[in-house]
Structures are given as C-alpha cells and as structure tokens.
Amino acid sequence: xxxxxESGGGSAQPGxxxxxxxxxxxxxxERYAIGWVRQAxxxxxxxxxxxxxxxxxxxxxxFVQGRFNISRDDALMTVYLQLANLKPEDTAVYYCAAAxxxxxxxxxxxxxxxxxxxxxxxxxxxx
Numbered sequence: 001x002x003x004x005x006e007s008g009g010g011s012a013q014p015g016x017x018x019x020x021x022x023x024x025x026x027x028x029x030e031r032y033a034i035g036w037v038r039q040a041x042x043x044x045x046x047x048x049x050x051x052x053x054x055x056x057x058x059x060x061x062x063f064v065q066g067r068f069n070i071s072r073d074d075a076l077m078t079v080y081l082q083l084a085n086l087k088p089e090d091t092a093v094y095y096c097a098a099a100x101x102x103x104x105x106x107x108x109x110x111x112x113x114x115x116x117x118x119x120x121x122x123x124x125x126x127x
Contacts, residue, residue, distance in 0.1 A: 002028055002116035004096045009121030012086050020081040020121060022096030028116070029053075029072070033104035034079045035114060036070065038092035038123075047109025048094070049081060053102040061109055086125045093120040 008020040024034055035050030049060045049070040058070055069082040079096065097114035107113070 004118035006096045006118045006121040009123045011124045013127055016086050017084045020094055022079045024077055024079055026077050028098050029077055033099035035097050036081045037095045037097055040092040047112055050104035050108050052104050057103055059106050088125050091125050093122050095120045
C-alpha cells in the first residue's frame with residue numbers, strides 16, 4: 001500500500017495563505033503524476049491540481065483562478081500545494097493522491113484518475 005502523507009492544513013482568514021505538503025515515496029514520485037483533490041462538507045471530491053512526473057505538465061481546476069501553485073522537491077520527496085487568496089469556499093479536506101500514470105491532464109482532475117490516496121488535511125477559511 002502506497003503511503004502518501006499530507007501536512008500543513010489549518011485555519012486561515014479570507015485572503016490568507018497556507019502551504020500544504022505531501023510526503024511521497026521516492027518510487028512513486030519517480031513514476032507517477034501527483035495531484036491534490038479536495039472534498040468540502042456535503043460535496044463530492046473534486047480535483048484541484050496535478051503535476052506530472054518530473055514536473056513536465058501541470059494542471060489546475062478552473063476554480064483555482066491563479067490562486068494556487070503546485071510544486072515538487074524531489075530531494076525532499078515532497079509535493080507542495082501553495083494556497084493563496086483563500087476564500088471560504090476553499091474550506092475542505094485536501095487529499096494528496098498518486099495518479100494511475102506518469103502524466104496528468106485536466107481529465108485526470110475531472111475524473112479523479114488517482115490510484116493511491118493520503119488521509120487528507122483540513123483547510124478551514126473563515127473570518
């Protein structure tokens with residue numbers, strides 16, 4: 001069982017920022033695209049962003065609107081999701097997930113084509 005471990009969630013005010021981290025086994029980081037998916041209370045999971053193997057391709061959901069940034073540090077075996085200009089509707093549990101292939105696309109986010117999931121980290125945005 002692949003273990004992806006998220007950290008960095010917490011509370012922020014509208015307009016604030018948070019950085020989420022996902023620890024990814026090296027064998028997974030070398031082979032698969034990694035993404036972030038979120039689930040708001042009472043709603044279905046939705047893809048947020050994904051980053052292909054070696055960072056060749058990056059995709060964001062339309063609702064991100066330039067506010068989030070996904071990146072990776074291979075030396076630390078970590079994938080990050082920087083959240084900025086947060087809105088109350090960004091409140092959700094954010095999951096890190098490994099895709100089924102080396103590359104991701106908007107379809108990956110739309111269809112949640114991920115095989116392995118972390119346990120999630122809570123992000124709460126309120127004033």
